[in-house]
Amino acid sequence: MEIEEIYKNVAEVIENSVGTPKESIGLDQTLFDELGVDSIDLVDILFELESLYDIELKINDIESRAKKELGDKPYEIDGVITNEGLVVIRDFMTEIDPAKLKEGLTVHELVQLFTVHSLCKIVKYRIDEESKS
DSSP: OOHHHHHHHHHHHHHHHHOOOGGGOOTTSBTTTTTOOOHHHHHHHHHHHHHHHTOOOOTTHHHHHHHHHHTTSOSEETTEEOHHHHHHHHHHOTTSOGGGSOTTOBHHHHHHTOBHHHHHHHHHHHHHHHHHO
């Protein structure tokens, strides 16, 4: 399944959750700042996407992938993403401006940078993982 197809469904789920018309939801919009998604909305959005695709979604799937990629190297220390962690995040999250993925970025701040595209990539990752098993 391709990002464009997933995007259509993600936009519809976001519209149903926060009321923003799906036609005005762009891939590059941030979930929290630009679309006004809050933590309760996010839980609802993830649940709807899980039901739609019959997968399990976690917003920390990106973090899990990064930790797996890093092996024994730490991803974060005291909530701050390590430089090695940032390198892996930049590779996974190419949709985010690399200038925003800078030294001192916290795990919480990273989530605030998530875009509609980021959410689509998480869905695609989980779909791909499910098809392997």
